[in-house]
Structures are given as structure tokens and as C-alpha cells.
């Protein structure tokens with residue numbers, strides 16, 4: 141026997157990322173993103189789906205740049221803060237205590253507490269539904285040396301399979 145479910149519940153577990161955008165000199169922001177994955181090796185491309193009502197959407201849309209920062213599990217509370225609050229209302233760097241540091245090539249800052257960073261130039265934007273899919277070309281990628289040397293082990297931040305299963309809402313065709 142099978143029963144109807146909300147499809148999204150079955151896409152978990154998903155990794156959590158912190159995407160930074162904007163300009164370190166003026167206004168920058170952090171958004172928690174789980175809809176993020178590699179979509180090409182050559183050229184190196186990452187796709188991230190960003191809600192069209194978010195502050196980050198405004199910043200990425202205007203600068204055509206973003207950084208995918210990879211947070212360790214210890215940052216989970218801060219990831220959730222960045223995912224439940226908007227840069228329209230708060231300065232997330234200030235409120236979380238996360239440290240902005242200049243990136244190599246793009247104007248947005250990296251989140252220093254993250255273990256790896258992918259600087260991207262937006263090459264394509266695709267309207268999906270409530271999100272815009274930004275396809276970013278990775279122009280710089282770097283990570284903590286200790287990690288690469290095997291001196292540090294990390295557990296990546298991810299969401300677990302949800303406890304609650306909802307009824308689905310498919311449109312009738």
C-alpha cells in the first residue's frame with residue numbers, strides 16, 4: 141500500500157549552504173540555501189534556487205555574483221537564523237556574529253567560519269516557480285588547508301528527514 145505525500149519531504153536529507161551576496165563595502169547579506177547543486181563540471185557550474193521575494197534575490201539579480209559558503213554542522217543555529225530572517229530587516233552578519241572577509245574576485249564577502257567557498261558569476265537565470273534558478277560559474281574555489289591535509293574532519297550541516305509527512309497538493313491535470 142502506498143499513500144500520497146508531499147514530494148519535497150522525500151528529497152531530504154539536503155545539505156545546507158550559506159550563500160553570500162552584495163558588496164562587502166556597502167551592503168552584503170547571507171541566505172541559508174538547501175536547493176543548491178553542481179550542474180556541470182566543464183565549465184564548473186552550480187545551480188541555486190533563490191526565492192524571488194528574498195533580499196538576496198535583489199542583490200544577486202543586481203550584482204550577478206554570489207558565493208556558496210560551506211558551513212560545518214556547528215553553525216546550524218546560525219544557518220537557521222539566516223534562513224528565518226531577512227536582510228530587508230536585519231544585518232545578519234551583525235546578528236549572528238559571523239565574520240565577513242573579502243573574497244578573491246567577487247564583491248560579496250565570504251563567511252570566514254565556513255570551511256569552503258565557491259565564488260560564482262551568474263551565467264543564467266531560469267524562472268522556475270516561486271524561485272529563480274541562478275546558474276553560477278565557479279571562478280574561485282578554496283577551503284581550509286587543515287581539511288585538505290586531513291588534520292580536520294568536518295560534519296557538513298544538513299537537514300534530516302522530516303518527522304511530519306504532509307498530504308500533497310498536486311494540481312489536477
Ligand SMILES: Cc1cc2nc3c(=O)[nH]c(=O)nc-3n(C[C@H](O)[C@H](O)[C@H](O)COP(=O)(O)O)c2cc1C
Nearest residue numbers: 172173174175189190191194195196223225226227
Ligand atoms: C535550512 C534552510 C534552507 C533554505 N533553503 C532555501 C533555498 O534553497 N532557497 C530559498 O530561496 N530559500 C531557502 N530558505 C529560506 C531563506 O533562507 C529565507 O527565506 C531567508 O529569510 C531569506 O533571506 P533574505 O531575505 O535575507 O535573502 C531556507 C531556509 C532554511 C532555514
